[in-house]
Amino acid sequence: MAFYDLHVHSTLSIGEDSVEDMAGMAKRLGLAGIGIVRYYPGRLESLPKMEGMDIVSVAMIKASSPEEMRNAVRAAREKAEIILVHGGDYEINRAACENSMVDILCHPELGRKDSGLDHVCVKAAKENNVAVEINFREILESHRKNRVFAMTSIKRNVDLLKKYGTPVVTNSGAVTKWGMRGGRELASVAGLMGMDMSKAIESVSSVQEEMLKLNREKLSGKRWEGVWIHGGEQHGQA
DSSP, X not given: OOOEEEEEEOBSSSSTTBHHXXXXXXXXXXXXXXXXXXXXXXXXXXXXXXXXXXXXXXXXXXXXXXXXXXXXXXXXXXXXXXXXXXXXXXXXXXXXXXXXXOOEEXXXXXXXXXOSOOHHHHHHHXXXXXXXXEEHHHHHTSOHHHHHHXXXXXXXXXXXXXXXXXXXXXXXXXXXXXXXXXXXXXXXXXXXXXXXXXXXXXXXXXXXXXXXXHHHHHHTTSEETTEEEETTEEEEOO
């Protein structure tokens, strides 16, 4: 089973918390791959390769309006392997859930007095195959009082996501290598938030792995809507 954490922040220079440093920690934690997040608009520099570690190019869209978000997602879609949207604002949360070019809506509860999602958002995310994130850093770094509220909000969202069968991913959101966690630790966090353990494990493995595989096929021109190329032959869906 391959574990992925597709939300890791890093510097691109050599030294503490560089890509190489984070990748080295990921290997020690037993992860198969990590997503290195860069904010977009902004430069999406080429990432170094590391033997035994899948380094994934991730664009984070942090927008002030749904229209700005949609424009940025459209522009970044062919530049990054994974597209994240910085959640928190309800209108941004909803617009992300309604956009099939978005891969993951991050921490929809961030900075709110509610969970940031409702049944309209969650149903749209299901229809558009947008995953919703459980972000470990938002739990870990919250003050004690806020941590209880954050966990309650995430649990509410998990209940909704389970009801509609919307995909869930669990990421560390780490900004240093010490904030990273192994796949089973992240799955345990998802379990504490109310996910069945089998689904919790999928949230750090098969859900992320399949998302990445599909996007790479699209970026390489091997797949487009309803059609894909395999072994030199074209396949389609009737």
